[in-house]
Amino acid sequence: MTATVTLTDRYVDTAMRTVPEAQRADLAAELRASIEDQIEARVEQGEPHDSAERAVLTELGDPDKLAAGYTDRPLWLVGPRYFLDWWRLLKLLLYIVPACAAFGVALAMVLDGATFGEIVGALVPLLLSVVVHLAFWTTLVFVILERTGHDTMTSGPWTPDQLPEPRQKGVGLGDMITSLAFLAIMVGVVLWDLFVGFVPTEPGLSFLDPGLWPWWILALFAVMALEAVVAVVVYAIGRWTIPLAVANGILNLVIAVPALWLLFEGRLINPAYFPTIIPDDGAEVGQIVSIIVGFVIAGIAIWDTVDAALKAVRARRA
Amino acid sequence: MSESEILETHLQELRRGTVVLACLRLLETPGYGYGLLEELGERGFSTDANTLYPLLRRLEKQGFLTSEWNTEESRPRKFYRTSDAGLRLAGALTDDFRAIAAAIDALPEEN
Numbered sequence: 343m344t345a346t347v348t349l350t351d352r353y354v355d356t357a358m359r360t361v362p363e364a365q366r367a368d369l370a371a372e373l374r375a376s377i378e379d380q381i382e383a384r385v386e387q388g389e390p391h392d393s394a395e396r397a398v399l400t401e402l403g404d405p406d407k408l409a410a411g412y413t414d415r416p417l418w419l420v421g422p423r424y425f426l427d428w429w430r431l432l433k434l435l436l437y438i439v440p441a442c443a444a445f446g447v448a449l450a451m452v453l454d455g456a457t458f459g460e461i462v463g464a465l466v467p468l469l470l471s472v473v474v475h476l477a478f479w480t481t482l483v484f485v486i487l488e489r490t491g492h493d494t495m496t497s498g499p500w501t502p503d504q505l506p507e508p509r510q511k512g513v514g515l516g517d518m519i520t521s522l523a524f525l526a527i528m529v530g531v532v533l534w535d536l537f538v539g540f541v542p543t544e545p546g547l548s549f550l551d552p553g554l555w556p557w558w559i560l561a562l563f564a565v566m567a568l569e570a571v572v573a574v575v576v577y578a579i580g581r582w583t584i585p586l587a588v589a590n591g592i593l594n595l596v597i598a599v600p601a602l603w604l605l606f607e608g609r610l611i612n613p614a615y616f617p618t619i620i621p622d623d624g625a626e627v628g629q630i631v632s633i634i635v636g637f638v639i640a641g642i643a644i645w646d647t648v649d650a651a652l653k654a655v656r657a658r659r660a
Numbered sequence: 661m662s663e664s665e666i667l668e669t670h671l672q673e674l675r676r677g678t679v680v681l682a683c684l685r686l687l688e689t690p691g692y693g694y695g696l697l698e699e700l701g702e703r704g705f706s707t708d709a710n711t712l713y714p715l716l717r718r719l720e721k722q723g724f725l726t727s728e729w730n731t732e733e734s735r736p737r738k739f740y741r742t743s744d745a746g747l748r749l750a751g752a753l754t755d756d757f758r759a760i761a762a763a764i765d766a767l768p769e770e771n
Contacts, residue, residue: 379695
Protein backbone atom coordinates (compact mmCIF):
# COMPACT_ATOMS: atom_id res chain seq x y z
CA MET A 343 0.00 0.00 0.00
CA THR A 344 1.28 3.42 -0.84
CA ALA A 345 1.00 6.17 1.73
CA THR A 346 -0.95 8.44 -0.58
CA VAL A 347 -4.65 7.89 -1.13
CA THR A 348 -5.29 6.60 -4.65
CA LEU A 349 -8.30 7.24 -6.82
CA THR A 350 -9.29 3.60 -6.26
CA ASP A 351 -9.30 4.12 -2.47
CA ARG A 352 -11.50 7.14 -2.88
CA TYR A 353 -13.82 5.30 -5.26
CA VAL A 354 -14.25 2.27 -2.97
CA ASP A 355 -14.78 4.49 0.08
CA THR A 356 -17.42 6.51 -1.72
CA ALA A 357 -19.25 3.44 -2.94
CA MET A 358 -19.25 1.89 0.54
CA ARG A 359 -20.76 4.96 2.21
CA THR A 360 -24.26 3.86 1.30
CA VAL A 361 -23.79 0.10 1.74
CA PRO A 362 -25.07 -1.47 4.99
CA GLU A 363 -22.31 -2.01 7.56
CA ALA A 364 -22.67 -5.81 7.51
CA GLN A 365 -21.80 -6.14 3.81
CA ARG A 366 -19.23 -3.38 3.70
CA ALA A 367 -15.95 -5.21 4.32
CA ASP A 368 -16.81 -8.05 1.95
CA LEU A 369 -18.02 -5.77 -0.83
CA ALA A 370 -15.12 -3.35 -0.46
CA ALA A 371 -12.57 -6.16 -0.77
CA GLU A 372 -14.29 -7.64 -3.80
CA LEU A 373 -14.74 -4.28 -5.53
CA ARG A 374 -11.10 -3.35 -4.88
CA ALA A 375 -9.86 -6.68 -6.25
CA SER A 376 -12.03 -6.31 -9.35
CA ILE A 377 -10.78 -2.78 -10.00
CA GLU A 378 -7.17 -3.86 -9.53
CA ASP A 379 -7.68 -6.82 -11.89
CA GLN A 380 -9.04 -4.49 -14.53
CA ILE A 381 -6.22 -1.98 -14.08
CA GLU A 382 -3.65 -4.76 -14.27
CA ALA A 383 -5.11 -6.03 -17.52
CA ARG A 384 -4.83 -2.57 -19.06
CA VAL A 385 -1.26 -2.06 -17.73
CA GLU A 386 -0.22 -5.38 -19.26
CA GLN A 387 -1.30 -4.01 -22.62
CA GLY A 388 1.15 -1.13 -22.14
CA GLU A 389 -1.09 1.56 -20.69
CA PRO A 390 0.40 3.75 -17.91
CA HIS A 391 -1.02 2.88 -14.46
CA ASP A 392 -2.57 6.30 -13.82
CA SER A 393 -4.55 6.54 -17.02
CA ALA A 394 -5.54 2.85 -16.72
CA GLU A 395 -6.95 3.51 -13.24
CA ARG A 396 -8.80 6.54 -14.48
CA ALA A 397 -10.27 4.66 -17.43
CA VAL A 398 -11.43 1.72 -15.28
CA LEU A 399 -13.13 3.97 -12.71
CA THR A 400 -14.75 6.05 -15.45
CA GLU A 401 -16.16 2.87 -16.94
CA LEU A 402 -17.56 1.76 -13.58
CA GLY A 403 -19.39 5.05 -13.32
CA ASP A 404 -20.92 6.90 -10.40
CA PRO A 405 -20.04 4.97 -7.21
CA ASP A 406 -23.40 5.75 -5.60
CA LYS A 407 -25.16 4.23 -8.59
CA LEU A 408 -22.97 1.14 -8.39
CA ALA A 409 -23.69 0.82 -4.66
CA ALA A 410 -27.42 1.10 -5.35
CA GLY A 411 -27.05 -1.79 -7.80
CA TYR A 412 -25.27 -3.87 -5.14
CA THR A 413 -27.89 -3.26 -2.50
CA ASP A 414 -31.01 -3.30 -4.74
CA ARG A 415 -31.82 0.23 -3.72
CA PRO A 416 -34.20 2.09 -6.06
CA LEU A 417 -32.73 5.10 -7.87
CA TRP A 418 -36.10 6.79 -8.19
CA LEU A 419 -38.47 8.54 -5.82
CA VAL A 420 -41.63 6.66 -6.79
CA GLY A 421 -41.12 3.79 -9.23
CA PRO A 422 -43.46 2.07 -11.69
CA ARG A 423 -44.90 -0.21 -8.98
CA TYR A 424 -46.43 2.71 -7.11
CA PHE A 425 -46.55 5.46 -9.71
CA LEU A 426 -50.19 4.97 -10.75
CA ASP A 427 -51.45 4.68 -7.16
CA TRP A 428 -49.49 7.81 -6.26
CA TRP A 429 -50.72 9.77 -9.26
CA ARG A 430 -54.39 8.77 -8.83
CA LEU A 431 -54.43 9.57 -5.12
CA LEU A 432 -52.66 12.89 -5.62
CA LYS A 433 -55.08 13.97 -8.36
CA LEU A 434 -58.08 12.96 -6.25
CA LEU A 435 -56.79 14.90 -3.25
CA LEU A 436 -55.99 17.95 -5.38
CA TYR A 437 -59.54 17.93 -6.75
CA ILE A 438 -61.14 17.79 -3.32
CA VAL A 439 -59.01 19.27 -0.58
CA PRO A 440 -58.02 22.75 -1.85
CA ALA A 441 -61.61 23.53 -2.90
CA CYS A 442 -62.99 22.41 0.49
CA ALA A 443 -60.30 24.32 2.38
CA ALA A 444 -60.88 27.51 0.36
CA PHE A 445 -64.66 27.26 0.77
CA GLY A 446 -64.43 26.61 4.51
CA VAL A 447 -61.94 29.38 5.21
CA ALA A 448 -63.80 31.89 3.02
CA LEU A 449 -67.09 31.11 4.77
CA ALA A 450 -65.51 31.40 8.22
CA MET A 451 -63.85 34.72 7.32
CA VAL A 452 -67.06 36.19 5.92
CA LEU A 453 -68.94 35.17 9.08
CA ASP A 454 -66.15 36.84 11.00
CA GLY A 455 -66.71 40.06 9.06
CA ALA A 456 -63.61 40.04 6.86
CA THR A 457 -63.51 42.19 3.72
CA PHE A 458 -63.25 40.76 0.21
CA GLY A 459 -59.62 41.86 -0.05
CA GLU A 460 -58.71 40.23 3.25
CA ILE A 461 -60.31 36.96 2.13
CA VAL A 462 -58.47 36.92 -1.20
CA GLY A 463 -55.26 37.82 0.62
CA ALA A 464 -55.74 34.87 2.96
CA LEU A 465 -56.91 32.39 0.30
CA VAL A 466 -53.95 32.73 -2.09
CA PRO A 467 -51.24 31.69 0.41
CA LEU A 468 -53.65 29.14 1.93
CA LEU A 469 -54.24 27.44 -1.43
CA LEU A 470 -50.53 27.47 -2.22
CA SER A 471 -49.60 25.87 1.07
CA VAL A 472 -52.45 23.33 0.89
CA VAL A 473 -51.30 22.22 -2.58
CA VAL A 474 -47.64 22.05 -1.55
CA HIS A 475 -48.46 20.14 1.63
CA LEU A 476 -50.70 17.68 -0.20
CA ALA A 477 -48.10 16.97 -2.85
CA PHE A 478 -45.26 16.71 -0.34
CA TRP A 479 -46.88 14.43 2.23
CA THR A 480 -48.54 12.17 -0.35
CA THR A 481 -45.25 11.75 -2.16
CA LEU A 482 -43.38 11.15 1.11
CA VAL A 483 -45.73 8.29 2.03
CA PHE A 484 -45.09 6.67 -1.35
CA VAL A 485 -41.33 7.21 -1.12
CA ILE A 486 -41.42 5.34 2.21
CA LEU A 487 -43.64 2.60 0.74
CA GLU A 488 -41.20 2.25 -2.15
CA ARG A 489 -38.29 1.77 0.24
CA THR A 490 -39.96 -0.51 2.75
CA GLY A 491 -41.17 -2.84 0.00
CA HIS A 492 -44.86 -3.19 0.60
CA ASP A 493 -46.29 -5.16 -2.26
CA THR A 494 -49.07 -2.97 -3.53
CA MET A 495 -51.68 -0.58 -2.24
CA THR A 496 -54.71 -2.11 -3.86
CA SER A 497 -55.85 -5.41 -2.42
CA GLY A 498 -55.82 -7.97 -5.19
CA PRO A 499 -54.91 -7.75 -8.85
CA TRP A 500 -56.63 -5.51 -11.34
CA THR A 501 -59.82 -6.90 -12.90
CA PRO A 502 -61.99 -5.53 -15.73
CA ASP A 503 -64.70 -4.89 -13.11
CA GLN A 504 -62.68 -1.91 -11.92
CA LEU A 505 -63.11 -0.13 -15.26
CA PRO A 506 -64.95 3.17 -14.82
CA GLU A 507 -68.49 3.46 -16.18
CA PRO A 508 -68.54 5.11 -19.62
CA ARG A 509 -68.84 8.85 -19.32
CA GLN A 510 -72.22 10.16 -20.20
CA LYS A 511 -72.06 11.76 -23.62
CA GLY A 512 -75.71 12.21 -24.45
CA VAL A 513 -78.44 13.78 -22.36
CA GLY A 514 -81.43 11.54 -21.76
CA LEU A 515 -85.06 12.10 -21.00
CA GLY A 516 -84.35 11.58 -17.29
CA ASP A 517 -82.04 14.61 -17.19
CA MET A 518 -84.64 16.86 -18.78
CA ILE A 519 -87.39 15.66 -16.42
CA THR A 520 -85.08 16.21 -13.43
CA SER A 521 -84.27 19.76 -14.56
CA LEU A 522 -87.91 20.65 -15.27
CA ALA A 523 -89.13 19.07 -12.01
CA PHE A 524 -86.49 20.98 -10.06
CA LEU A 525 -87.56 24.29 -11.66
CA ALA A 526 -91.25 23.54 -11.02
CA ILE A 527 -90.58 22.67 -7.39
CA MET A 528 -88.60 25.90 -6.97
CA VAL A 529 -91.52 27.93 -8.33
CA GLY A 530 -93.88 26.10 -5.95
CA VAL A 531 -91.59 26.65 -2.96
CA VAL A 532 -91.24 30.37 -3.67
CA LEU A 533 -95.00 30.88 -4.11
CA TRP A 534 -95.82 28.78 -1.01
CA ASP A 535 -93.27 30.77 1.00
CA LEU A 536 -94.67 34.12 -0.09
CA PHE A 537 -98.37 33.35 0.28
CA VAL A 538 -98.57 30.61 2.93
CA GLY A 539 -95.28 30.51 4.79
CA PHE A 540 -93.32 27.56 6.16
CA VAL A 541 -93.60 28.38 9.85
CA PRO A 542 -96.83 26.81 11.17
CA THR A 543 -97.02 29.12 14.19
CA GLU A 544 -96.59 32.27 12.08
CA PRO A 545 -98.94 32.01 9.08
CA GLY A 546 -98.05 34.45 6.33
CA LEU A 547 -94.44 34.97 7.55
CA SER A 548 -92.26 34.48 4.47
CA PHE A 549 -88.53 33.77 4.35
CA LEU A 550 -88.12 35.90 1.23
CA ASP A 551 -88.69 39.61 1.53
CA PRO A 552 -92.40 40.29 0.68
CA GLY A 553 -91.25 43.43 -1.19
CA LEU A 554 -89.84 41.17 -3.94
CA TRP A 555 -93.38 40.40 -5.09
CA PRO A 556 -94.44 40.85 -7.80
CA TRP A 557 -91.71 42.14 -10.14
CA TRP A 558 -88.53 40.55 -8.80
CA ILE A 559 -90.24 37.19 -8.34
CA LEU A 560 -91.89 37.30 -11.77
CA ALA A 561 -88.52 38.20 -13.33
CA LEU A 562 -87.02 35.20 -11.54
CA PHE A 563 -89.76 32.97 -12.93
CA ALA A 564 -89.13 34.36 -16.42
CA VAL A 565 -85.43 33.47 -16.22
CA MET A 566 -86.33 30.05 -14.82
CA ALA A 567 -88.66 29.54 -17.79
CA LEU A 568 -85.67 30.27 -20.05
CA GLU A 569 -83.67 27.67 -18.12
CA ALA A 570 -86.49 25.21 -18.76
CA VAL A 571 -86.23 26.04 -22.45
CA VAL A 572 -82.47 25.35 -22.35
CA ALA A 573 -83.16 21.98 -20.68
CA VAL A 574 -85.65 21.06 -23.39
CA VAL A 575 -83.30 22.17 -26.19
CA VAL A 576 -80.46 20.15 -24.66
CA TYR A 577 -82.73 17.12 -24.64
CA ALA A 578 -83.87 17.78 -28.21
CA ILE A 579 -80.30 18.08 -29.53
CA GLY A 580 -79.26 15.14 -27.38
CA ARG A 581 -76.21 16.76 -25.80
CA TRP A 582 -74.78 19.97 -24.37
CA THR A 583 -73.18 22.22 -26.99
CA ILE A 584 -70.87 25.16 -26.38
CA PRO A 585 -73.54 27.83 -27.23
CA LEU A 586 -76.03 26.08 -24.91
CA ALA A 587 -73.45 25.96 -22.12
CA VAL A 588 -72.76 29.68 -22.64
CA ALA A 589 -76.50 30.44 -22.54
CA ASN A 590 -76.81 28.38 -19.38
CA GLY A 591 -73.94 30.32 -17.81
CA ILE A 592 -75.54 33.66 -18.72
CA LEU A 593 -78.86 32.56 -17.20
CA ASN A 594 -77.06 31.50 -14.03
CA LEU A 595 -75.41 34.94 -13.90
CA VAL A 596 -78.74 36.65 -14.49
CA ILE A 597 -80.15 34.86 -11.45
CA ALA A 598 -77.11 34.87 -9.16
CA VAL A 599 -75.92 38.47 -9.57
CA PRO A 600 -79.23 40.20 -8.76
CA ALA A 601 -79.90 37.68 -5.99
CA LEU A 602 -76.53 38.43 -4.38
CA TRP A 603 -77.04 42.16 -4.84
CA LEU A 604 -80.46 41.97 -3.16
CA LEU A 605 -78.92 39.85 -0.41
CA PHE A 606 -76.25 42.42 0.37
CA GLU A 607 -78.78 45.21 0.18
CA GLY A 608 -80.77 43.31 2.80
CA ARG A 609 -83.73 42.99 0.45
CA LEU A 610 -83.66 39.26 -0.31
CA ILE A 611 -84.49 37.76 3.07
CA ASN A 612 -87.46 39.04 5.04
CA PRO A 613 -85.89 41.20 7.80
CA ALA A 614 -88.74 40.21 10.13
CA TYR A 615 -88.23 36.47 9.60
CA PHE A 616 -85.57 35.54 12.16
CA PRO A 617 -86.42 38.10 14.82
CA THR A 618 -89.99 36.67 14.76
CA ILE A 619 -89.11 32.99 15.09
CA ILE A 620 -86.02 33.43 17.31
CA PRO A 621 -86.76 36.47 19.47
CA ASP A 622 -83.44 36.49 21.38
CA ASP A 623 -80.65 36.09 18.81
CA GLY A 624 -82.72 36.51 15.66
CA ALA A 625 -80.70 39.37 14.20
CA GLU A 626 -77.40 37.56 14.56
CA VAL A 627 -78.77 34.29 13.19
CA GLY A 628 -80.22 36.23 10.26
CA GLN A 629 -76.77 37.70 9.53
CA ILE A 630 -75.12 34.28 9.50
CA VAL A 631 -77.88 32.70 7.42
CA SER A 632 -77.72 35.44 4.82
CA ILE A 633 -73.97 34.90 4.42
CA ILE A 634 -74.49 31.16 4.01
CA VAL A 635 -77.30 31.82 1.53
CA GLY A 636 -74.91 34.02 -0.44
CA PHE A 637 -72.34 31.23 -0.61
CA VAL A 638 -75.00 28.71 -1.65
CA ILE A 639 -76.30 30.98 -4.46
CA ALA A 640 -72.78 31.58 -5.78
CA GLY A 641 -71.87 27.91 -5.32
CA ILE A 642 -74.88 26.59 -7.24
CA ALA A 643 -74.38 29.08 -10.08
CA ILE A 644 -70.68 28.23 -10.43
CA TRP A 645 -71.24 24.48 -10.11
CA ASP A 646 -74.07 24.40 -12.66
CA THR A 647 -72.16 26.55 -15.15
CA VAL A 648 -68.97 24.49 -14.87
CA ASP A 649 -70.93 21.22 -15.04
CA ALA A 650 -72.66 22.24 -18.28
CA ALA A 651 -69.40 23.55 -19.76
CA LEU A 652 -67.59 20.28 -18.98
CA LYS A 653 -70.42 18.24 -20.50
CA ALA A 654 -70.32 20.41 -23.64
CA VAL A 655 -66.54 20.01 -24.01
CA ARG A 656 -66.80 16.25 -23.43
CA ALA A 657 -69.65 15.87 -25.92
CA ARG A 658 -67.67 17.79 -28.53
CA ARG A 659 -64.65 15.53 -28.09
CA ALA A 660 -66.74 12.38 -28.39
CA MET B 661 -33.16 9.79 -29.31
CA SER B 662 -31.27 8.91 -32.49
CA GLU B 663 -31.97 5.74 -34.44
CA SER B 664 -28.75 4.05 -33.31
CA GLU B 665 -29.56 4.77 -29.65
CA ILE B 666 -33.02 3.27 -30.09
CA LEU B 667 -31.47 0.19 -31.72
CA GLU B 668 -28.99 -0.04 -28.84
CA THR B 669 -31.84 0.08 -26.27
CA HIS B 670 -33.73 -2.70 -28.03
CA LEU B 671 -30.62 -4.87 -28.27
CA GLN B 672 -29.91 -4.34 -24.57
CA GLU B 673 -33.43 -5.44 -23.68
CA LEU B 674 -33.11 -8.52 -25.87
CA ARG B 675 -29.79 -9.53 -24.29
CA ARG B 676 -30.59 -8.75 -20.67
CA GLY B 677 -31.59 -12.24 -19.53
CA THR B 678 -28.92 -14.01 -21.55
CA VAL B 679 -26.13 -12.61 -19.33
CA VAL B 680 -27.75 -14.29 -16.31
CA LEU B 681 -27.96 -17.55 -18.20
CA ALA B 682 -24.33 -17.30 -19.36
CA CYS B 683 -23.11 -16.53 -15.81
CA LEU B 684 -24.94 -19.51 -14.34
CA ARG B 685 -23.53 -21.85 -16.98
CA LEU B 686 -19.96 -20.49 -16.87
CA LEU B 687 -19.79 -20.52 -13.07
CA GLU B 688 -20.30 -24.27 -12.94
CA THR B 689 -16.50 -23.96 -12.73
CA PRO B 690 -15.82 -21.35 -9.99
CA GLY B 691 -14.84 -17.90 -11.20
CA TYR B 692 -14.29 -14.35 -9.92
CA GLY B 693 -15.66 -11.02 -11.07
CA TYR B 694 -13.07 -9.75 -13.54
CA GLY B 695 -12.24 -13.23 -14.91
CA LEU B 696 -15.90 -13.82 -15.62
CA LEU B 697 -16.24 -10.37 -17.23
CA GLU B 698 -13.41 -11.25 -19.65
CA GLU B 699 -14.78 -14.68 -20.42
CA LEU B 700 -18.26 -13.33 -21.07
CA GLY B 701 -16.76 -10.80 -23.49
CA GLU B 702 -14.76 -13.46 -25.33
CA ARG B 703 -17.81 -15.67 -25.66
CA GLY B 704 -19.91 -12.89 -27.15
CA PHE B 705 -21.86 -11.81 -24.07
CA SER B 706 -20.27 -8.38 -23.73
CA THR B 707 -21.30 -6.82 -20.41
CA ASP B 708 -20.29 -3.79 -18.40
CA ALA B 709 -18.49 -4.27 -15.09
CA ASN B 710 -21.05 -2.11 -13.30
CA THR B 711 -23.82 -4.43 -14.49
CA LEU B 712 -22.05 -7.73 -13.85
CA TYR B 713 -20.81 -7.14 -10.27
CA PRO B 714 -24.21 -6.22 -8.83
CA LEU B 715 -25.76 -9.09 -10.83
CA LEU B 716 -23.43 -11.64 -9.19
CA ARG B 717 -24.40 -10.31 -5.75
CA ARG B 718 -28.07 -10.53 -6.58
CA LEU B 719 -27.81 -14.10 -7.84
CA GLU B 720 -25.90 -15.00 -4.70
CA LYS B 721 -28.56 -13.42 -2.50
CA GLN B 722 -31.24 -15.37 -4.38
CA GLY B 723 -29.34 -18.61 -3.73
CA PHE B 724 -28.36 -19.37 -7.34
CA LEU B 725 -24.65 -18.78 -6.66
CA THR B 726 -22.44 -19.61 -3.69
CA SER B 727 -19.25 -17.73 -2.94
CA GLU B 728 -15.95 -18.29 -1.23
CA TRP B 729 -12.89 -16.12 -0.70
CA ASN B 730 -9.68 -17.46 -2.20
CA THR B 731 -6.73 -16.02 -0.28
CA GLU B 732 -4.06 -18.34 -1.62
CA GLU B 733 -2.95 -16.01 -4.41
CA SER B 734 -1.35 -12.61 -3.94
CA ARG B 735 -4.66 -10.84 -4.50
CA PRO B 736 -7.58 -12.23 -2.49
CA ARG B 737 -10.58 -12.82 -4.76
CA LYS B 738 -14.15 -13.79 -4.20
CA PHE B 739 -14.98 -16.91 -6.21
CA TYR B 740 -18.56 -17.65 -7.23
CA ARG B 741 -19.97 -21.06 -8.10
CA THR B 742 -23.39 -22.04 -9.41
CA SER B 743 -25.50 -23.77 -6.75
CA ASP B 744 -27.88 -26.67 -7.37
CA ALA B 745 -30.76 -24.20 -7.56
CA GLY B 746 -28.65 -22.20 -10.03
CA LEU B 747 -28.14 -25.27 -12.21
CA ARG B 748 -31.88 -25.89 -12.27
CA LEU B 749 -32.51 -22.23 -13.17
CA ALA B 750 -29.88 -22.40 -15.94
CA GLY B 751 -31.60 -25.50 -17.30
CA ALA B 752 -35.00 -23.81 -17.31
CA LEU B 753 -33.59 -20.66 -18.93
CA THR B 754 -31.74 -22.66 -21.60
CA ASP B 755 -34.89 -24.61 -22.48
CA ASP B 756 -36.87 -21.42 -22.72
CA PHE B 757 -34.23 -19.72 -24.84
CA ARG B 758 -34.25 -22.64 -27.29
CA ALA B 759 -38.05 -22.52 -27.43
CA ILE B 760 -37.90 -18.79 -28.22
CA ALA B 761 -35.22 -19.38 -30.88
CA ALA B 762 -37.41 -22.06 -32.47
CA ALA B 763 -40.43 -19.77 -32.32
CA ILE B 764 -38.45 -16.99 -34.03
CA ASP B 765 -37.32 -19.39 -36.75
CA ALA B 766 -40.94 -20.34 -37.29
CA LEU B 767 -41.97 -16.72 -37.85
CA PRO B 768 -42.90 -15.73 -41.42
CA GLU B 769 -39.76 -15.21 -43.53
CA GLU B 770 -38.46 -11.66 -43.75
CA ASN B 771 -38.10 -10.30 -47.23
